[in-house]
Amino acid sequence: MVSLQKYFLEGVCIKRKLGILGIGSLMALLSHAASASCTYSIDSEWAAGFTASINIKNDTSTAINGWSVNWQYSTNRMSSGWNANFSGTNPYSATNLNWNGSIAPGQTVSFGIQGEKNGGSAERPTVSGTGCSGVTSSTQSSVASSVVSSAVRSSVAASSAARSSSSAAVSSVASNACPSQVQNAFQSYAPKIPVAVQAEDFDPAGYSDSSTTNEGGAYRTDTAVDVKSISGGYAVGWMTNGEWLEYTIFVESEGDYDVTIRSGAVGDGRTLKISQCNNTLIESFSVPNVSTWGEFKTWSAGKIHLEAGYQKIRVTVGSTDYLDLDWIYIGNYTGTIDPKSSSSSSTSSSSSRSSSATCASTYTNPLMWEDLSDSEVIRVGDAYYYTASTFHHSPGAPVLRSYDLVNWEYISHSVPALDFDSSYNLNGSRSYVNGIWASSLQYRESNKTFYWMGCMHNKGGGYVFTSTSPEGPWTKNSSQACYYDMGLLVDKDSDKMYVAWGNNSINVAELSSDGLREVRRQEVFKTPSSISGPLEGSRFYKINGNYYIFMTQYANGEYVARSTSGPFGPYEIRPFAVRLPYAGVGSGGSPHQGGIVQTQNGDWYYIAFNDSYPAGRIPVMAPMTWSNGWPSVTLVNGQWGASYPFPNLPCGAGKVKPRNARDNFTSSTLNHAWEWNHNPDNSKWSTGSGLTLRTATVTSDLYAARNTLTHRIEGPRSVATIELDYSAMQNGDVSGLAAFRDSSAWIGVKKSNGSYRVVTTTGASLDSSWNTNSYGSEAASSSISGGKIWLRVDADVRTTSGAGTARFYYSTNGSSFTQLGGTFTMKRDWPFFLGYRFGIFNYATQSLGGSVRVASFDVTKP
Secondary structure, X not given: OOEEEEEEEOOEEEEEEEOOOOHHHHHHHHHHHXXXXXXXXXXXXXXXXXXXXXXXXXXXXXXXXXXXXXXXXXXOEEEEEEOOEEEOOOOEEEEOOOOOOEEOOOOEXXXXXXXXXXXXOOOOOEEOOEOOOOOOOOOOOHHHHHHHHHHHHHHHHHHHHHOOOOOOXXXXXXXXXXXXXXXHOHHHOOOEOOEEEEOOOOXXXXXXOOOOOOOOOOOOOOOOOOEEEEOOEEEEOOOOOOOEXXXXXXXXXOEEEEEEEEEEOOOOOOXXXXXXXXXXXXXXXXXXXXXXXXXXXXXXXXEEEEOOEEEEEEEEEOOOOOOEEEEEEEOOOOOOOOOOOOOOOOOOOOXXXXXXXXXXXXXEOOOOOOOOOOOEEEEEOOEEEEEOOOEOEEOEEEEEEEOOOOOEEEEEEEEOOOOOOHHHHOOOOOOOOOEEOOOEEEEEOOOOEEXXXXXXXXXXXXXXXXXXXXXXXXXXXXXXXXXXOOEEEEOOOOOXXXXXXXXXXXXXXXXXXXOOOEEEEEEEXXXXXXXXXXXXXXXXXXXXXXXXXXXXXXXXXXXXXXXXXXXXXXXXXXXXXXXXXXOOOOOOOOOEEEEEEEOOOOOEEEEEEEEEOOOXXXXXXXXXXXXXXXXXXXXXXXXXXXXXXXXXXXXXXXXXXOOOOOEOOOOOOXXXXXXXXXXXXXXXXXXXXXXXXXXOOEOOOHHHOOOOEEEEOOOOEEEEEEEEEOOOOOOOEEEEEEEEOOEEEEEEXXXXXXXXXXXXXXXXXXXXXXXXXXXXXXXXXXXXXOOEEEEEEEEEOOOOOOOOEEEEEEEOOOOOOEEOOOOEXXXXXXXXXXXXXXXXXXXXXXXOOOEEEEEEEEEEOO
């Protein structure tokens, strides 16, 4: 008779279907299952509470299908969790969701917990009767304990016998218990030690990575390992908890060998482990700090004993996320060893994530000096998510992530394409300033789903996009209504979903149980006559039983309406942040229109935007407080502050990727900092070996040319440089780099009658109906040859006198640049809404068929 039995081994309850087993089969099963382990880590802690995560690692050779974990606190209590199904009230149980129940060999899944300390400290509890150290507990069944213990003793005894000649500094021994053939090595070549093994030269199947693509976009783009370009070569970047890499090497003579590592990590707590065929060679050792990402240190990790022959070495990241790995040297390293940071110390695999030591004690406004308007900010666990308007750019509605509200990264787009109306294809018609206006992003705990809702302004209707992960993929669901400037609310008490929207007349609708259609609507109030101008830009919240709608009075400030009776009112309206003087740089008026968010420690913040053209509408953040059920912004000397104390959160700088990093376009997909001007013609571009742009439009109009790839300009000043291979252009083709908005200028290459010129063009513009009224005119040019050129735009997007300019340069060798033309003055008015962007373009004026290749895009901050 087959039954479903559970064995709790090293913290994990692994479900296996068992038949009638002899003792030999039972011993084999338990020994195998015992390699599955869990790690309980405290991720953040504050006066009253904490967040923690449990990582479940499959160290077996077969997949685990279904898992369950139990734990119990002494004084702490769990208040919420994510990435698992939870039950119980201390003890607690967590079981897998549909998407994370299967754990492949060597892989890790994790889930999170938020809890209250109840006057104590944050605990690291016993999990399933076993401490997370991986030591077999006496509370397990005697049969299991006996079998596991004997198996462990046998392994240790064999290892001890094999290392009779090793020194005391050697942690363990690699043997040929798991032989690796040379053909398993990268490029079928196993380097012979002593050698520096490059991190990016891992075995073809020798990795476990949490991402699905090479997000570094360099070198080995056919794998999921994040390889990025660095000075002089490549490194594996952003390595996180449980990720590992394997390398086949050849050892000519058995012996003890030094291990030297070159790596980079900002913040304490990063650890690495070196193993061979499940046999630990060097247990968890700490990785030294560097001051900024992109720097590396060379340091000694200890010794290992290796037998002769082919060996497969595994390097595994510990429980604290994010480090960059350059190389591992096995043998007598004769170069310079950097001293470890005095703050680094040996840590166990259950160490907490890095502290805020690498973040300043204050943050400054603007929060991000980029055009990211109409923000909605939410928190899920210890992560914060941010969405913004993108209008006619595709993909739309970017999702940014932060762990401290200050350091942000792009991770996805909620709207993969603007497939709502043919005008978004820029194929004979256009849709400038239409598309995605103020939209809304929320998370629903009951079905673990993110909801994005938006109204395609003027063209396209209303839609809901859903995803079980903020990184996507996102699924398009048609909506029955188009809600102008809406705010979505998930009522956590009833699990009902509502939306507030409107201009002047503010309405509330209740949505169906799936959140995809309307079942009831009602006007809840009109803008009072005492407020000059209509209210719009709704954000909808339920806080302490009351319903709040935050709205902007463009562009003077923010009002808030409160109902103590329910989502349909009645509402009382009060000023919240009206005509506040703003002391921050980039000032262009009063901060307004944004969202509020509560941190896991109970603090509240308001993220608005500031009209700051030519940069656009840039986010600013201030703390806020509550009194008698009404909110107010925390001011500094009567103004929205230029700076505030850093949020009482662990520093997240080491957990996010830079928003403006060099891009060599080696990945098969674009990173999410890029957006096209309208939908692209996907048959006319590709990445992998640079960005190839084949001409997609025959036109003399930059605003009518398809496949212009745009990138936000980060203030106060950014210098963008592209390396352009123009050797495959046809006569009449035009390609280059623009300062792109409704008044544009650019530097680029023109081919005519078989010859090439580098040209600066200024004065391309749109009229008030967004039709082209000027193609621009050449300001300067110079003949070129050779097939390759570097083009540069130096953009100063400050609002101050003398700023708001762009200058254009070129180089034929990549190092010596020549200015071409004069200084372009950027447009500063608001009706186009968007700020200036860098734009990479390629179009034909005679016939299709030509192409260019952009080898790199690089941004520097003078």
